[in-house]
Amino acid sequence: MNGNTELKIFNTLTRRLEPFIPIEPGKVGIYLCGPTVYKPSHVGHMVGPVIFDSIKRYLKYLGFQVTFIVNITDIDDKLIKEAPLQNLTVASLAEKITQDYWENLKKLQVTQIDQFPKATHHIQQIIEMIQGLIDRGYAYPMNGDVYFDISKDSDYGKLCNRDPEQLEAGARIEVNAKKKNPGDFALWKSAKPGEPSWTSPWGEGRPGWHIECSAMSRTLLGDTIDIHGGGLDLQFPHHENELAQSESFTQKPFARYWMHNGLMKTGNKKMSKSEGNEIVVTELLKRHHPETLRFLLLNTHYRSPIEYSEDRLRELRRALDSYYRFFDRYQRICKESFYHLEGSQTKQDSIIQSSKNSLNRTLEKGTEKIDPTNPVESFLQEIQLCYQQFTACLNEDFNTGGAIGILFDLSSILNRFADQQGLETHPDKIEKPVMEAFKQGTLLFRELSQILGLFIEPVSSANTENTTLLDGLIQLALDLRQEARKNKNFAQADQIRKRLTELGVVLEDRAGGTDWRIN
RNA sequence: GGCCGCGUCGCCAAGUGGUAAGGCCACGGUUUGCAAAACCGUUAUUCCCCGGUUCGAAUCCGGGCGCGGCCUCCA
Known part of the structure; x- marks a missing residue:
């Protein structure tokens, strides 16, 4: 599989576009930071999963074998605070919110995640890692807590370009007397009476935030992962700390590519729980079809902020309707459902590559020999161009917005061909190659839209x-x-x-x- | 204050050194009994402003203005 050499990814670590080369040829491990499950998902929680769902679909399309992990942080101060307010135990609150999260992902056709490891299921690995960090001198226990000592980590701050000295100087956080440096962060927190806790060498307690990701990613994907993703807001301190812990522990690079998605915003403000302007997904899905939301999230490049508004969703639904009408049209013409078409799952089997159809036989003639006055041949050539542009977009740091633009072009080309050839107005006079070309063009549309996870199932009208x-x-x-x-x-x-x-x-x-x- | 990013048509949005994709809206046209849908066409000589580099810049560099994110929990 050589198609992969063309793929480029913007790496936060280097702030550059880099060719994508996985550690092990043909295989890719992706770890995406998932939610802390204490409140129902808001729209922002869907951004990463939807984007990475499409990314995995594309990597698979290119021929990679991909393992995609999203963690569930089910123990944390916020859960401990929230659970009693709802008259729930921490565990049952976590369970409830996790279900909400999963249901939303399912509705959005996020189907590519292989595992959702939970922090509470990996306490042993977490403890081992903390112990290892203490043994190696990177962490110190203090009255039942354990802290990571950032002064021992020579390249601390490299992900976010932060100077540890300045972190100290500018620290607005109240200085915890137990810490040696203000920038140190908790690996383990001692439990107060009544709080959920686990036994550890440092007493009863729970993991700090960050360490669960280091432990779980290592358990499931190994010391070095290919791609680590998450929201831009996690860059600091979460990812910086994860990186520091993991590399200090393994003495190996933690992640080859760091990918950060832009945040959802409304008007000029980012959407978040702390801003109080978040849109709860289940509420939104009462007003809009989930596909409209997925379409919104893929329309903007993943590194940019995504503009959210009700008007925008309605506008995008109108755009989607034009696709849906085309699918109806396809059904009228070909007497079969667009949704039953089996688009090729890999580049290798692409309708564009296959040698068993007229499309390819025509394209093999080469550009010069294609007869521009032959409507079928020029149609097939246009289709091929769409294919090339579509993959070129995704190869360039997963430009899904550009790719969707090509999908619009493709549907116009198909509609135009159907108009010009009179596929609906005089179906009796259609010659076989014309119909075959139309079907192949539609099949290509199916193949490409599946990469984005779009139009997988009929929208219940x-x-x-x-x-x-x-x-x-x-x-x-x-x-x-x-x-x-x-x-x-x-x-x-x-x-x-x-x-x-x-x-x-x-x-x-x-x-x-x-x-x-x-x- | 430090770090990061952004500013492209009325709105949304690709493009990041080779002469401005696409969507929504609007307006013409083809088609239709008329519509709807579909298709065709029109809509930014111009990419916040000012300099510079270059044969050539929305794209690179410098400065300015405006907006946002992170530095504290956040996808």
């Missing part, structure tokens, strides 16, 4: 959700209108359509009859 009574009533109105049209009583026909439009029922007349949909 209002039509199918409604009762047979509603269907019947609308059909009745349509029959009456058809009758009027037949009699050239257009005034009455238009009156019926107008009344339906006012009710939100949009009609589309075509050769085979009248379709309707609810707006």
Whole structure:
């Protein structure tokens, strides 16, 4: 698999675009920081999972074998504080919020995560790591707590370009008397009475924030992971500290590529629990289809802030509708569902590469020999160009926004071809190569959209959700209108359509009859 | 104060050295009995401002203005 050599990733560590080369050829380990499960997910929590879900889909497409881990931090001060407010134990609060998180991911078609390790299931590994850090002189116990000593880590601050001296100078945090340096951070925290705790060499207690990620990533992905991801807000202190612990412990590089996604914002403010302006995912999904949210998250490049607004979602839904209408059209023309098409799962098997179809036979002729006056040949050539542009976008630091732009181009090309060839207006006169080309173009659309995790399942339209009574009533109105049209009583026909439009029922007349949909 | 990033059409948004993708909105046209949908076309000689480098810059460098993030919990 050589396709991978073209892939470039922006690495936070070096602040540069770098060619992607995994440690072990053909294999990729990804660790993405997941949520602390104390409050229901807000939209921002979905950004990383959706983006990395698409990233994994693309890496698989390129032929990599990918392991993708997202942790669940289920023990933390915030849980301890929140649980009693809800009359729950820490464990049951964690369970409840984790379920909420998982349900949301599922709705957003985030299906590529292999494991969700939980901090409380890795206490042993955490303790071992802390002990190792103490043994090596990087950490010190203090009255039941254990702290990481940043002064012992010569390159502390390298991820975020921070100077430990200045961290001290500018520390606004109240100085914890137990720490040697203000920048030191807790690896282990002693338990107060009544708090959940585990037995350790330093007494009853719980892991500090950061160490769970170091321990779990090492357990599941080894000392060095290929890609470590997370939100921009985790860069410091979370990732800086993770990196410091892990490298001090293993004496090996912790992650080859650090990828940080931009934060969700509304207006000019970032969205977060502390700002109090977060949109809870389950609430949002009552108003919008999950695919619209996924589409929103992929439309902006992952490193940029994502503009969130209700208007924006409605706007994007209108854009998605044009795709959905194309899928309906495909069904009318080819008598099969777009959603049943099996797009190639890897670049190797791509419809573009396969030698068993007319598309490829045409493309093999080479650009010069393609007859521009032959509509099928020029159509196939346009399709191929889309393919090249699409992969070029994703190769350039996973430019999903650019890739979606190409998907729009592709659907225009397909619609235009269907128009020009009269695929719907005179289906009897269509020659086989024309139909075959149309199908292959659509199959390519399927192949590419699957990489983004888009259009995996049909969007349940209002039509199918409604009762047979509603269907019947609308059909009745349509029959009456058809009758009027037949009699050239257009005034009455238009009156019926107008009344339906006012009710939100949009009609589309075509050769085979009248379709309707609810707006 | 330190570190990081951003400023591209009315709105959203790609592009980051070779002469401005795409979406939404708007306006024309083809099609339609009329619509809807689809398609075609129009809409930034110009990318916050000022300098510089270059044959050539939205893209690189310097300065300015504006906005945001991190430095404390945060995806």
